[in-house]
């Protein structure tokens with residue numbers, strides 16, 4: 597039996613409108629899909645951190661090849677895509693570290709995120725591009741919740757205040773600051789305890805009818 601990808605959105609605070617462009621998407625099992633994404637995230641981490649002998653590399657490459665061949669026949673257009681549209685932390689996609697919501701309303705959100713080995717930049721710090729990914733994800737969702745017309749990021753300004761460590765639970769707080777016509781101004785901070793690691797300001801512009 598299949599179900600709509602966002603079927604449990606009412607029970608998920610800050611579910612966002614991740615169903616916009618996948619309104620017709622059905623998934624065989626949300627739990628199984630989540631299991632696949634969790635496994636994929638672990639593979640990303642293990643590959644990033646591994647240095648195995650050649651024999652092992654050959655075997656791993658073959659296994660990964662087998663997985664991609666298995667999925668090749670089930671490719672669907674964007675309107676039916678499941679990844680990015682599930683009402684689970686991280687929306688079922690492995691590009692962005694999963695954001696776990698603790699508190700949310702239409703104007704603010706607070707939650708937790710951690711950067712695993714896959715997101716290593718260097719010297720034990722998260723990659724400087726991984727941090728804006730999380731800000732864009734959280735601010736982008738907040739900009740669009742509550743039945744607002746969907747918007748796109750026009751700019752995202754990030755200040756790196758201190759290095760962001762891997763494998764630690766960090767908090768992220770974001771708010772919808774103001775609105776001027778189609779322009780929405782939002783801001784956020786990423787913290788470890790009381791220490792601000794990075795902060796961001798973003799402009800999100802509401803899309804006109806038919807605008808991609």
Ligand SMILES: CCCCC/C=C\C/C=C\C/C=C\C/C=C\CCCC(=O)SCCNC(=O)CCNC(=O)[C@H](O)C(C)(C)COP(=O)(O)OP(=O)(O)OC[C@H]1O[C@@H](n2cnc3c(N)ncnc32)[C@H](O)[C@@H]1OP(=O)(O)O
Pocket residue numbers: 612613614615616617680681732733734736737740746747748749750751777778779799801802803804807
């Ligand atoms: C989320 C959006 C949709 C994507 C959804 C996709 C799938 C859905 C699935 C899941 C969604 C769930 C969660 C979402 C999670 C993350 C979403 C993150 C969102 C993104 O990651 S999305 C990708 C990156 N994003 C782009 O790909 C934008 C490319 N770009 C454009 O599409 C246009 O550029 C646009 C639309 C931004 C504006 O274009 P436009 O023609 O509609 O409007 P215009 O230019 O007239 O600007 C109107 C007023 O904004 C001012 N303004 C504009 N840009 C400015 C700037 N940079 N600095 C200062 N002011 C600026 C003007 O000065 C004017 O101001 P004023 O009215 O006062 O004169």
